[in-house]
Amino acid sequence: xxxRTSSRIPRFIIxxxxxxxxxxxxxxxxxxxxxxxxSVLRLPQGAAxxxxxxxxxxxxxxxxCSLAEIxxxxxxxxxxxxxxxxxxxxxxIMVGLAKPKTCDTIVEKxxxxxxxxxxxxxxxxxxxxxxxxxxxxxxxxxxxxAASAMKQSGFQEPLPRIKIxxxxxxxxxxxxxxxQERNAxxxxxxxxxxxxxxxxxxxxxxxxxxFRLTEALVEKSPENAECYLVVGPEGGLSxxxxxxxxxxxxxxxxxxxxxxxxxxxATAAAAIASxxxxxx
Numbered sequence: 001x002x003x004r005t006s007s008r009i010p011r012f013i014i015x016x017x018x019x020x021x022x023x024x025x026x027x028x029x030x031x032x033x034x035x036x037x038x039s040v041l042r043l044p045q046g047a048a049x050x051x052x053x054x055x056x057x058x059x060x061x062x063x064x065c066s067l068a069e070i071x072x073x074x075x076x077x078x079x080x081x082x083x084x085x086x087x088x089x090x091x092x093i094m095v096g097l098a099k100p101k102t103c104d105t106i107v108e109k110x111x112x113x114x115x116x117x118x119x120x121x122x123x124x125x126x127x128x129x130x131x132x133x134x135x136x137x138x139x140x141x142x143x144x145x146a147a148s149a150m151k152q153s154g155f156q157e158p159l160p161r162i163k164i165x166x167x168x169x170x171x172x173x174x175x176x177x178x179x180q181e182r183n184a185x186x187x188x189x190x191x192x193x194x195x196x197x198x199x200x201x202x203x204x205x206x207x208x209x210x211f212r213l214t215e216a217l218v219e220k221s222p223e224n225a226e227c228y229l230v231v232g233p234e235g236g237l238s239x240x241x242x243x244x245x246x247x248x249x250x251x252x253x254x255x256x257x258x259x260x261x262x263x264x265x266a267t268a269a270a271a272i273a274s275x276x277x278x279x280x
Contacts, residue, residue, distance in 0.1 A: 009050050009064070010041060010043065010047075010050070011050045011051075011150070011151040011154075012029050012033050012037075012049060012050070012051050013033075013052045013147045013150065013151065014029060014052070014054070014055070015052075015053050015054035015056075016055075019031060019033060019147075020033065021055065022053050024079075025078060026068075026076060026077075026079070027051050027053075027065050027076065027077045027078075027079055028074065028076050029075045029076075030073060030074050030075075033075075034070075034071065034072065034074050034075045037049075037067070037070060037075045038071065038075065039072065043067055044067070044070075045067055045068060045070060046067060047066070048064060048065070048066060048067075048080075049064075049077060050062060050063070050064055050083060051063050051077065051079075052085070052155045057159060058158065060085065060157055060159055061082065061085075062083035062085050062155050063079050063080065063081065063083055064080045065077035065080055066078045066080055083155075085155050085156065086114075086155070086157070088114055088115065088116040088156040088157060088158055088160065089113075089114040089115055089274055089277060090116060090226045091113075091116060091226075091270060091273045091274065091277065092115065092117045092118075092178075092228045092229070093110055093115055093117070093118050093119070093231065093266055094120075094121060094168070094171045094172070094228065094229065094230045094231065095119070095121070096121060096122075096123035096125070096126050096232045096233025096234075096237065096262065097121060097123065097126040097127075097164070098120075098126065098127065098233050098234055098263070099127055102234075102261075102262060103120060103142070104141070104142075105263040105267075106118065107145045107146055108145050108146075108149045109263070109266075109267040109270070110160075110267065111149035111150060111160050112149045112152060112153040113153075113267070113274045114153070114154075114274060115160065115270050115274070116161065116226075117160060117163070117175075118161075118162050118163075119164075119165055119171045119175070120162075120164045120165070121164075121165045121166070121167055121168050121171040122166050122167055123167075123168060123232060123233045123237060124237070125232070125233050125235040127233070127234060139164065142162045146160045168237070168244065168245065169244060172230075172245065172250075176248075179228075184224055184226050185222040185223075185224065185225040185226070186225055187216075187217065187227045187228065188248070188250040189213065189216050189217075189227070189228070189229050189250060189251050189252075189253050190230045190242065190245045190246065190250040190252045191213065191229060191231050191232075191253060191255060191265060211252070211253050211254060212253060212254055213253045213254065213255055213273075214272060214276065216251050217272070217276045217277070218276070227273050227277060229270070229273060230245055230250060231265050231266045231269060232262070232265075233262055234262050255269065255272075
């Protein structure tokens with residue numbers, strides 16, 4: 001039986017009633033995270049932890065702390081020094097809405113890879129439809145999954161943004177507005193097996209099914225660019241959705257010959273873009 005040799009400092013996130021708060025130099029961790037400290041990790045007093053305070057969403061702060069008091073549902077720690085939070089990668093994923101567990105996986109894996117945002121949209125071939133009540137349930141759950149993913153892979157700034165939008169057109173419009181605010185160059189790529197049906201885009205450039213995402217990123221990557229990736233739902237995007245993306249300046253590209261599940265395609269695209277756009 002092998003010995004556990006990992007020395008990674010445990011990470012925790014505070015900033016809400018359910019997670020904990022910071023008062024001066026004292027950090028209070030409550031609920032499930034406190035239970036994890038007390039009963040799962042069994043950390044002793046004086047153990048080092050890292051804490052991300054998200055009470056100010058637009059300017060989160062991170063610290064190294066030392067555990068001072070440990071109870072089953074509450075732990076207190078002394079703040080020791082600030083931590084520099086790595087910047088999120090300039091990668092934005094738009095994904096056709098899929099089954100709930102599939103969406104959970106996409107959020108978890110893409111946040112672990114450091115993407116800036118994930119936007120789910122109601123595609124013509126999405127399974128099910130968006131209901132107002134369901135929206136209220138999904139977003140807090142996605143935020144919890146994103147927080148858990150950051151505890152695994154590392155904190156990032158800004159915090160990952162997760163949206164649910166009524167259509168691909170609205171998703172592209174939303175990101176176009178955000179891109180104008182940032183005033184940065186962009187890379188816009190459409191990933192879908194259905195793209196192979198199109199021989200020509202609206203600007204008369206020829207699309208080849210063998211044009212891989214890696215090639216598209218090399219060819220279309222100006223310095224400091226924001227990368228926007230569109231992934232279709234199970235069953236792919238419709239012909240009209242594909243055409244709309246091409247008309248909005250997206251370049252059609254492929255992840256290869258295999259037909260991938262949507263969660264595999266989104267994760268693979270994020271991983272490739274992450275590696276090629278400077279993830280360290």
